[in-house]
Amino acid sequence: MDRRTFLQTTSAALALLPQPAWALPPAKPKARVIVIGGGMGGAAVAKYLRLWGDTVAVTLIERQAKYVSSILSSLVLTGQRSLPSLTFGYDALRNRYGVDVVIDEAVEVDPIRTTVRLASGGQLSADRVVMAPGISFDPVPGLNEEGRIVHAWQAGPQTATLAKQLTEMPANGVVVLTIPKPPYRCPPGPYERACLIADWLKTMKPNAKLIVLDANPDIIVEKENFSRAFGDLYAKTIEYRSGIEITSADPRQMALSTNSGSVRGDVINLIPRQRAATLVAATGLVSGGDGRFAPVDVLSYASTVAPTVHVIGDSIATAQPKAGHIANQEAKVCADALLRIFSGQHPDPSPVTNSACYSTITQTEAAWLTAVFQYDSGSKSMVPAAKSFAASNGWTADNFKDMGKWFDALMADTFF
Numbered sequence: 036m037d038r039r040t041f042l043q044t045t046s047a048a049l050a051l052l053p054q055p056a057w058a059l060p061p062a063k064p065k066a067r068v069i070v071i072g073g074g075m076g077g078a079a080v081a082k083y084l085r086l087w088g089d090t091v092a093v094t095l096i097e098r099q100a101k102y103v104s105s106i107l108s109s110l111v112l113t114g115q116r117s118l119p120s121l122t123f124g125y126d127a128l129r130n131r132y133g134v135d136v137v138i139d140e141a142v143e144v145d146p147i148r149t150t151v152r153l154a155s156g157g158q159l160s161a162d163r164v165v166m167a168p169g170i171s172f173d174p175v176p177g178l179n180e181e182g183r184i185v186h187a188w189q190a191g192p193q194t195a196t197l198a199k200q201l202t203e204m205p206a207n208g209v210v211v212l213t214i215p216k217p218p219y220r221c222p223p224g225p226y227e228r229a230c231l232i233a234d235w236l237k238t239m240k241p242n243a244k245l246i247v248l249d250a251n252p253d254i255i256v257e258k259e260n261f262s263r264a265f266g267d268l269y270a271k272t273i274e275y276r277s278g279i280e281i282t283s284a285d286p287r288q289m290a291l292s293t294n295s296g297s298v299r300g301d302v303i304n305l306i307p308r309q310r311a312a313t314l315v316a317a318t319g320l321v322s323g324g325d326g327r328f329a330p331v332d333v334l335s336y337a338s339t340v341a342p343t344v345h346v347i348g349d350s351i352a353t354a355q356p357k358a359g360h361i362a363n364q365e366a367k368v369c370a371d372a373l374l375r376i377f378s379g380q381h382p383d384p385s386p387v388t389n390s391a392c393y394s395t396i397t398q399t400e401a402a403w404l405t406a407v408f409q410y411d412s413g414s415k416s417m418v419p420a421a422k423s424f425a426a427s428n429g430w431t432a433d434n435f436k437d438m439g440k441w442f443d444a445l446m447a448d449t450f451f
């Protein structure tokens with residue numbers, strides 16, 4: 036039995052046992068919370084609000100019936116994972132934790148009345164709203180969303196399109212991968228994707244080339260490992276160009292205009308700059324800083340603009356990386372803070388979060404990076420704890436196996 040089947044079978048078996056208090060929605064809730072977005076942050080906050088606070092009613096609004104994990108989705112490009120193997124439903128949240136899961140799109144949040152309007156026409160109200168709707172992408176002139184040039188930076192149909200394009204491209208073709216300026220979702224992600232594609236090209240299409248156009252002056256994360264991989268392992272396959280910004284795209288010609296001339300590719304994976312999800316900005320929660328992400332009080336993740344609305348995950352402005360592991364951690368800090376607030380207490384004054392990240396350097400070997408963040412009362416922000424940053428020296432097959440275990444544990448903690 037594989038791990039996924041094991042988890043599903045176990046949760047089905049548990050559903051038959053006598054149900055604990057948090058398994059059923061409370062008859063007389065002490066407080067109500069609406070969570071928008073059932074991804075890495077939203078699913079975890081909904082689960083832990085119910086698990087730790089059985090008198091709190093939780094409604095999760097998610098526009099897709101199932102969540103497709105972006106984590107590990109670059110392995111779909113090399114044919115090592117399938118999208119179904121990265122897909123997670125909401126049955127456990129409904130049946131094990133008594134979360135009211137509503138498949139709909141939230142189209143408006145009123146922070147004063149703490150109401151949420153749905154695309155289907157209904158309106159819900161609560162004591163607090165938690166927004167975890169992920170990211171949105173900067174428009175690129177000339178690029179149309181459904182076109183031949185995809186980002187595949189939100190796993191789903193675009194991931195399948197990119198995988199197909201790579202398989203069908205000429206044996207001596209050119210792949211172009213662009214890396215945006217930070218902050219963006221999963222800092223090592225584009226470099227890891229470059230390595231995976233290069234490794235796959237080396238075996239499947241040895242005469243093909245991968246051009247990496249990085250908007251940054253240099254590799255911005257795990258520099259030692261990625262520099263070695265690009266410079267040694269993939270020296271004949273990868274052409275890395277730094278400081279290259281994309282100004283427009285031409286899907287018909289399969290070409291990009293950049294600050295340094297035009298670049299053509301048989302396959303173009305254009306990852307645009309990112310910002311908070313559209314609904315977060317439309318709610319007026321993005322202000323200050325670079326105006327891209329929502330500032331929050333990291334003791335509770337309450338918006339600094341509208342304190343009855345909390346924001347977690349990739350939509351927020353924080354020193355913590357935009358990563359699924361961190362979104363899960365923020366969800367737990369937020370759930371704990373809300374439950375304390377509902378009991379008339381203050382949030383934990385010294386939260387700690389941690390982040391772990393595996394980067395596939397080849398199709399069978401990975402590197403890793405980890406960090407712990409703690410609350411700094413002076414700057415009122417989460418800062419890296421002293422000496423907590425650690426990275427693997429190189430990459431191994433054992434790390435690749437550990438990556439699978441880490442992923443299973445993270446997804447089980449979030450969705451089961």
Ligand SMILES: Cc1cc2nc3c(=O)[nH]c(=O)nc-3n(C[C@H](O)[C@H](O)[C@H](O)COP(=O)(O)OP(=O)(O)OC[C@H]3O[C@@H](n4cnc5c(N)ncnc54)[C@H](O)[C@@H]3O)c2cc1C
Pocket residue numbers: 071072073074075076077096097098099102104105106107108109139140141142167168169170187188189190220221224312314347348349350357358359360361362391392393
């Ligand atoms: C290729 C790739 C590799 C990655 N690898 C890693 C990794 O190794 N480790 C790691 O920790 N992270 C990784 N990440 C990053 C990780 O996927 C994100 O940081 C994480 O998913 C963010 O969680 P979130 O809850 O903010 O957003 P998401 O997980 O994107 O969830 C947002 C959810 O909100 C829903 N939604 C949006 N708007 C609305 C609305 N208006 N109404 C209803 N629902 C809505 C969406 O449908 C979605 O389900 C990777 C990302 C990519 C692209």
